[in-house]
Every structure is written in C-alpha cells, then in structure tokens.
Amino acid sequence: MTASTLIDSTAEAVAPAPSRSLAGATRKELAAALLEIGAPEREIRMRSAQLWHWIYHQGVSSFDDMLNISKVFRAKLAERFTLTRPQIVSEQLSSDGTRKWLIRLAPSSARDRAAEVECVYIPDTDRGTLCVSSQVGCTLTCSFCHTGTQQFVRNLTAQEIIAQLIIARERLGDFPGRAPPQDGIVPSGGSRFVSNIVFMGMGEPLYNFDNVSDAVAVFSDGDGLSLSKRRITVSTAGVVPRLPDLGAKTGAMLAISLHAVRDDLRDTLVPLNKKYPIAELLQACRTYPGASNARRITFEYVMLKGINDSPAEARELVRLLKGIPAKINLIPFNPWPGTAYECSDEATIEAFSDIVFNAGYASPVRTPRGRDILAACGQLKSETEKLRARALLSIDP
Template identity: 40%
Template sequence: MKMRRMAIGAAANSSLLLSSKPNPITIPFSFSLTKTSSFLFSLLTPPRRSLSASSLTSHRHNLSHFGDGDSVAISSECSKMLLKGMTYPELEKWVQSHGYRPGQAMMLWKRMYGNNIWAHHIDELEGLNKDFKKMLNENAEFKALALKEIHTASDGTRKILFTLDDGLVIETVVIPCDRGRTTVCVSSQVGCAMNCQFCYTGRQMGLRRHLTTAEIVEQAVFARRLLTNEVGSITNVVFMGMGEPLHNIDNVIKAADIMVDEQGLQFSPRKVTISTSGLVPQIKRFLQESRCALAVSLNATSDEVRNWIMPINRKYKLDLLLQTLREELCLKNNYKVLFEYVMLEGINDSDGDAERLIELVKGIPCKINLISFNPHSGSLFRPTKEERMIEFRNTLARAGVIVFLRLSRGDDQMAACGQLGKPGTVQAPLLRVPQQFQMAVGSSS
C-alpha cells in the first residue's frame, strides 16, 4: 500500500539544550569494524568513555566527554531559556527571578501543556500580561524541535520526523488503538549504544547523542498538538523509540515528571512507561525516584543467548537483573514490571524457552508482552510464526503468567518496534552467532 506523506517546511529552530552528551556505561566487550575504520564500537572502556564514534558525530558532539543531563535548560541563541526543559518548580523560580509573580508561571505552564493550547509561540499566550510576554520573547524559547515530516502507515500509525538544532533527526510514533487509547512512543537518544542484534536503531546508527529534557517532552506536546483532532486524546506515553532511556536517565526522569504533572500534560504515571534493556544500577534509581511504569526488554531465557542478542547482558547477567527487580519491587505497592519478549524464530521461541521463562519471572510481579519481530535490512532474524506465538503464550498462561501478544503496528512505514532510525555511515558490528543457532539464521560464520 502506498504511503501517505506530509512534508512540512522545517522552520529555523535555534534552541539546543546544553549537556546532552552520554554518560558512561561499561560493558565488557570491544569491536572494531575494520583495521582502518575510524569508528570503534566499544563497550569495553575506561570509566570516562563508552563509545567512540568520530565518523558518526560532528565536533560539537564529542562523545569522549560526558555530562549529567541538561541541568540548565538554555538554548544556543542569546542564552534564551528553553521553557520545556524545566519542571514547574524550576519555571516558577525562573519567572520570579525576572520579577513576576508565581501565578504568572502557572498561567504560562497551563498554556504550554494544558487547556488544549500546547503553545509553541508567544502569540499563542492569550490572557498573559503584556510585559510578561515581552520578557518571555526576550529571554525564553518555546520550541526544541522542528517538524520535518509525517508518514502514515496503512493501519493509521503515524511516524513523525523531527529535526534538532544540530541537524540530527529523531523519530516519534503515534499509535491509535481501540478502546479510546492512543499511545505516543518517544525517543530518548539519537541512535543507541546497546547494539541489540535485532534492533535497527542500535545496529544501523550507533549512538550520536542524548536527547535533552525539552527534546523529549516536546515529542509528546507535538503529538497532542498535531494529531489529537485526528486520532483522539493521546493517553499513553512509552519511552520505546530511539535509544536506551536509562542510559539518559537524568533527562528521562525529568521529562517523565513533566509529563505527569497534574497541572500540565496530565498523563497518569501508570500510563507513562520507560523501557530498558537492563541497566541494573539505573533500574534501581528509576524505581526509587519515579512514579512511572517500567518495562524490561528480556528477549532470552539464558545468558548465552542474551549475551549474543543483547550485549548489555555481558555486564548485567539475567540473575542479577531479575534479583534486582525482586528486591526493588518488594518496596512498591501495586506495581508490576512489564517484560518485553521479542520472538525470534528458532532462537528464543522453543517449549524449553517458555518453561524457563516461567521459572525466571517467579516472585516478580509482572506482565509479559510477546512481540513479533519486525524485519529490517541487515537483520539475521525471522519472526516467529503466529501459531507458534500463540502456543508459547498459552504455555505461559497455563502457568498463571499474565501474558499478551503484541501485534506489529506501522511496520509498512518502518515505524514498528525496533525499526526506527536512519542508517549512519558506519554500522555497529554484528556479533558472532553461537554455533547452535547458525542454521536458524542461515549463518556460516
């Protein structure tokens, strides 16, 4: 089916938040694509470096230097403050520092996030004091993203492309569902450092940089502003777009806090889900600091398989990951973690996998989403057949596990799970296929 594509002139957007460089994550392996390549996909690193990607980044984003998130939301033009990079207490303090009452801050907050206004420009701030608007025009910036394109898939899923201030592009997906629920899937990084073997983003892009708080929040604001009239109220947010959210934990937690503010976007904390490949220290911090939901991308029932398809497992083994969840969830009431399980034919979909999965999640309040693999160029894997997925689900359900099948959405526009991103000039390496799976993937290596 032919795609429907809407092109929008990318208006000049000068707002760039500071400190968007990645924090270090050390994983015990290192790969060089070629002996002469300037790109080193390295997760076996000194503490200050997690990825050297000189051929993927400009001099403005040298990944050998790491920040701790955008502690100050300032644009690159005349030191203007990026409004969507601040929580409400920060906004209130900033407004007062310019000599205005806290009530003005609340009025501004509601016009940015509430009342179906979702203001992107000073002209949309009806009802605000004239002098206050003049101060905002001189000292603040509303937009951190510039709209580039919207692609519409045959099932109604929309993939939105945004251009950042530095020219990089990110993707956001809006997924209309039945029962009055529509989900926006936001990105947290430009690319990803995790190199999950089934994921287009990590394999084809590597990591360019973190997204700032404002760049994350504005994806949800833009989705409501652009599409509410077409798809209805956007009720859910999932951090399952480009990137590993907990690798960018400072900005992600802050963005989620802004999204669930009761005077602003008003998303329910239970309907804002942050997904992770399994960064154990960051999982602990997230569960202790955030009210939002957690999803863990599991995808294997043994360390051998998970080491291959999800290299983060070489740093944080399955036992450590699952025991951490058991311990942390004991401290939370009425909280279930969501396990995501991408089903790969001949790799992780056997009867033995189903039985091991039942044992692995014992003692963890959880739900499991079985996800059909979405093929893409350069991938070794094939999706598990639907009949086999149903059998796998039934095995889990008979054991009392809460389990769902998640259908692919937007795959004809490369908008489905694991399909986001644009290939870089150099891709992350394919890892060695374990011998017992070489036939399943058609590998001779």
C-alpha cells in the same frame, strides 16, 4: 579566503545567541527564565504556574496567546524566549493509523550539526500511545534491533523528550480548541488522543536517567500534560544499578527487554547482559519499588524463529519469573533491511504463549503496528542519512 566569507565569519562571531524555547521546560527552568527577565521573586511561583498552564495544558505556541498575562510582561518574555518546537522533518502515516515523525533538534552547540530522532504514535480504540526516544541513536547494540545499528550521538535533554509529546498533541489536535487530523485514526470516546507514554523509542532510557526522570515529572504533572504515572512505561535492556532509582524517583511502570532465558544467548541478543546477567537483573526486578500485582513489570520477549522460541524456553521463562509480579509481552519480530533474523511462525508463538498463560502469566502477543513505515518495535532508525548520501552520489562532479 573571499571577502564574503570573512563577512559571514564575522557575522557569526558577533551574532547574538538565538532565543531559547520554553516549550518543554521544567518548573525549575521556567522559574530561572522568569528571574532572567527580572520578574520579582515574590511573583515567580504565580508566573510559573501561568506559563505552565499555557504551555502544557493549552499548548500555545506564542506568548501573545497567554491572555491572563499583561502585554508588557508578554513582551519581556518574547524578547528573550520563544515557544518554538523542534522541527518536524517528515511525518509518515501507516495504513493502520500509526504515525511516525522524524524530528530535527536544535544543535547543542554552535559546532554541532542538528540531530534527528523518531517518535511514533499508535492509536487504538481505547487509547493512544506515544513511543518516545531518549537518545539520538543508541548506546546499545542489540543484534535484532534496527535502532541498535545506528551510532550513538548524544543524550536528549528533558526538554527534547517533552517536546515529542507537545509535537504529537499539536499534530493530533489534542490540545483544547484544536481539531484532529482528517487523514488518520485517533481514539474515540472523548479521551485524550495521547493517553499513554512508552520510552521504547531510540536509546536506552536508563543511560539518560536524570533527563528521563525530569521528563516523567512533567508528563505526569496534574496541572499540565497530566498523564497518570501508571500510563508511563520506561523500557530498559537492564541497567541494573538504576532500577531502584527509577521506581523510587519516577513511579513509572517498568518494562524489561529480556528476549532470552540463557545468558549465553542473551549476551548475543542484548550485549548489556555481559555486564548485568539475567540472575542479577531479575533480582533487581524482585525488589523494584512499587511492583505489585496491580503494578506488574512487563517482560518484553521478541520471537525469533529457531533462536528463542521453543517450548523448553517458554517453561524456563516461567521458572525464572517465579515470584515476580509480571506479564510477558510476546513481540513478533519485525524484519528490517539487512537483518539475519526471522519472525517465529504463528503456531510457534501461540504454543509459547499458551505455556506462559497456563502458568498463570498474562502473555499477550503484540500486534505489529506501522510495519509499512518502519515504525514497528525495533525498527526505529532514521533513513534520512542514507537518502542524503544517495542524493549526493547522484550529483555529477
């Protein structure tokens, strides 16, 4: 072992812990941070409100920008904390305006390697939807989903989930005083560029329930990011025991990744079905807190050629959902490298949709977005590791 290695090892052993970022912190975490730097308890509520406003409403990235806080107190904050966001490794812009960010997270411990997740921004004329991730990789192995082929690493913290929205609003000029990008499409009409959140990125949200529910609380806080709970949707493959908690604690809209009307087929497409079969899942939907005609449950149904797209299956879907305030979101399958599935023909999808619609259910066919950058539904999976492996193989030994 060389001297330089010893010096490096010693330096690592005695180096102070890196400053913690407060970007993405909950109200409880902000209060704890203020106590750490000696703020009097009688000031905690007021100081927390100040920080909350600057971090989440104004979107500042430096304590120096918090103009109604004294310089002395700002200096105390800066000695211990930062407002650093996770690193954007890459940003891809689709021809249809969809943006995909590969985000590198700070290591969860000194021994861990930095993990990476992807999130996607989808602009429309009347809204902007941000698809956020809740896990690094995924705990599930849905056979049609590209993300499901990626190994699960860990859950995201609430702070890491919230940071995805902060990053998106920052990049889109969606905080006060910031200009939107010139190279992309954003909604017109004066509304916030990010108006909707969907937990449909990497991971199964209900296997990270506490952090997801904390993130929803921050997203929907009227003094900060201020998104309506009716514009926040949590999509699950069907973790049945968590559904009552999700409705009662978060008030978020619910989406179910259904994709089949028979247990034998769903066992293959969505293996979680072996644990929570269709009948059990749908019964939980019937009693989901807050479900009504004004707050319908969305059932996602990916259209797979010759697998789940027959008229008989459309009629069975209608029968299964009887009594549930529901809409059915039909998703043309988005191919990815190595998949064995194909997308149903357009005429087949239209015929399926007509059967569902004529039975009284809304059955929109989702327009694929971001296919050219692998940002469409079911395609989220970082190609970074593959590219790095290729780069290493190209190096002469």
